[in-house]
Amino acid sequence: MTIRTSEDTLKAFVKQHVDDHSLVYLQTSHQIHENPEIGNEEVFAASVLTSLLEKEGFLIEHGIDGHETAFIARKKSLLDGPSIAFLAEYDALPGIGHACGHNIIGTASIAAAIALGATIDEVGGEIVVLGTPAEEGGENGSAKGSFVEQGKLQGIRAALMFHPGHENRITGTSLAVDPLDFEYIGKAAHAASAPEQGINALDAVIQLFVGINALRQHVTDDVSIHGIITHGGDAPNVVPEYAKARFYIRAANRPKLDEVTKKVKRIAEGAALATGATLNIIPFQNKVDNLLLNRTFDQLFVKAIRELGEEIDTAHRKGLGSTDAGNISQVVPTIHPYLSIGSDDLVGHTVEFKEAAISERGDQALLLGAKALALTGLSLLLDSEALQAITDEFHHNVTTQARTEK
Numbered sequence: 059m060t061i062r063t064s065e066d067t068l069k070a071f072v073k074q075h076v077d078d079h080s081l082v083y084l085q086t087s088h089q090i091h092e093n094p095e096i097g098n099e100e101v102f103a104a105s106v107l108t109s110l111l112e113k114e115g116f117l118i119e120h121g122i123d124g125h126e127t128a129f130i131a132r133k134k135s136l137l138d139g140p141s142i143a144f145l146a147e148y149d150a151l152p153g154i155g156h157a158c159g160h161n162i163i164g165t166a167s168i169a170a171a172i173a174l175g176a177t178i179d180e181v182g183g184e185i186v187v188l189g190t191p192a193e194e195g196g197e198n199g200s201a202k203g204s205f206v207e208q209g210k211l212q213g214i215r216a217a218l219m220f221h222p223g224h225e226n227r228i229t230g231t232s233l234a235v236d237p238l239d240f241e242y243i244g245k246a247a248h249a250a251s252a253p254e255q256g257i258n259a260l261d262a263v264i265q266l267f268v269g270i271n272a273l274r275q276h277v278t279d280d281v282s283i284h285g286i287i288t289h290g291g292d293a294p295n296v297v298p299e300y301a302k303a304r305f306y307i308r309a310a311n312r313p314k315l316d317e318v319t320k321k322v323k324r325i326a327e328g329a330a331l332a333t334g335a336t337l338n339i340i341p342f343q344n345k346v347d348n349l350l351l352n353r354t355f356d357q358l359f360v361k362a363i364r365e366l367g368e369e370i371d372t373a374h375r376k377g378l379g380s381t382d383a384g385n386i387s388q389v390v391p392t393i394h395p396y397l398s399i400g401s402d403d404l405v406g407h408t409v410e411f412k413e414a415a416i417s418e419r420g421d422q423a424l425l426l427g428a429k430a431l432a433l434t435g436l437s438l439l440l441d442s443e444a445l446q447a448i449t450d451e452f453h454h455n456v457t458t459q460a461r462t463e464k
Contacts (some may be wrong), residue, residue, distance in 0.1 A: 062170035065440055069365070072432045073309075076425060077172040083169045083428065086110065086130050090161040094150030097192025097199045102160060103148035103161075104189060107168050111187060114172045123206055125201045129189035131168075131212060133175040134295055139183025139394045139443060141172040142435045143211070143390070144171045145202070145219035145383060147193045157412040158194065159222035162424045168218055169424075174439075181439045186214060193382055195237060195343050202382035203344030206389055214437055215445060216355065216391045219383065220427040222415065223396035224404035226368060228356040230375035232384050233280065233308040233361040234315040235346040239288075240266055240326050242335040246299035256297030260290050263301040269325035270305075280310035281318055282378075302340065308380060311348045311459065312388075347384040349377075350459065352391045354451045357397050358444065362433035366426060370395070379406075391452040393434075397423045 063071075076083070090103045103347045104127040108118050116131040148164035150156045168187055170384065175185040192199035205211060242263055247256030270283055277283075279364035285305030291298030307322055309315035321337060355373075363370045400414035414420050439446050 064395060065100040068083070068181065068436060068440075069433060071177060072173045072436055073429050075176055075433070076169055076428045076432065077346050079169065079172070080425055082110070083165050083424065085160045087421070087424055088361035088416050090164065091156045091241070094155035096152050097149040097194055097196045098125055098127055100148050100191050103127075103164060104129055104191075106190065107146060107148065107164055111168055111172065114175060115251065116171070116175065116187070117225055122210065124204050124205060124340055125191050127189075127191045128144040128201055129187075130207075131158055131171070131187040131189070132179055132184060133334040134183075135178040136271065137179070137182030139181065139212050139439055140182040140215040141186055142438050143186040143188050143214045143217040143388065144168070144431060144435070145217055146187055146189045147219070148189070149192050151194055151407060152196070154407065154409065155412055157407050157410065159415040160193065161223050161415055162399070162420060163219060164189075165433065166424045166427040169428035173428065173432040174435045177436070181436070183439045185435070188217070192343070197342060199343035200346050200382035200385070201344070203346065203385045206339045206385045211390050212384065214390050216448060217386050218359070218431055218434060219392045220395050220397050221224055222386065222420065222423055222430060223406070224402055225371060225398050226363065227371040227373070227375060227396050228360060229349060229394045230377040231310070231351065232349040232377045233282070233310060234312045234348040235380045236307045236315060236319045237305075237341060237343045237345070238307065238319075239302055239304050239340040239342050241302045241340060242330065242333070243338070244297065244299045244301075244333070244335040249295045249297050249298045257299070257334045258297050259301035259333075260298040262329045262337070263287055263290065264305045265332055266272045266303055266326050269329060270322060273321055273325065277318060278314075280314070282306075282308040283318075284324065297439040301417045308405065311315050313459070320378055329342070344382065344385070346380050347388050348453050349381065349384040349392070349394060350387040350452070352387075352393065352448060352451050352455065355391050355393045356395065356435050358434045359393055359430060362430040362437070365414060365433065366443040368389045368426060391448045398425050399423045407419055441456070
């Protein structure tokens, strides 16, 4: 395929396109911030984002099974070329709102897609935006897992997004997560006059916590198990016939997490046997996989950031949190870098982070990130050798991870 327009001209066009529409994008980000919606309830955010995409010629598929506020937007050239996906997140945290900056993430991803989509008839290929609700989890959360399970990544060669943070840095590791409810069903009885007739479901939950506490000294440092009791009975003079605990179980990668989760489930079964209660183990949202890193892909983003006059930390960092972008990264080469929206001590999921997400620095990061994502996507469309190198590293890393499992 012959590109009639030079790469430098295309890069300049993409950057200028973001600048020309910057007021619209900043307004969109602020509107989403002012109207926070928790996972799978992002009706306003999804509507605002898809309306912008539709105006720019993207075809929109609304909703996927289990996630009404999900969407897939596509703009395809008549010329052959790869399919590149931008990942859009737009859910808020319960109570505190957009304290993780998803108003920035969703808007920047669609801004990048629109800018790059404006070149698609010249460079070929397809631009896709995956609107993925409920990254923060919750009931039926982590929608990217559903996108993977339902085959929505088929045909896509690479996926990219960025996350706001306290520094500019490349993709770091993340932890795999199993989100599980442990439900115990017992038998009610008068706690004073006939306790022997009851089966105490709360005792089972307490034994579950005791067993997990004992397990903690026999796991590696990357493992984290944390939970709450969501129901512990209704009255102190009634033997609790129903009790439930909710846990996140985390580890550095899926193979290790599977082993830890097996042990936790055995503890839960032991608590049921000890008390006579019936146990139900219920996943309350999609499992989350670890990010499978791709340093070749990261370098394209680094190049784009530097072309925009910014620097970025390229040191390898270990992450202690989790993201369902990890699920995407297990099936498609994926990057998840960070761009600064505040001071070095800025921490996510706080009021300070929420304020930073609509600050001047937050707005600057949105536009910088949109341009960097668009330039990275342009490189993927123009440079087949670079895309193949990313693909080769992806397959190598998948194989290496599989060997580690054994």
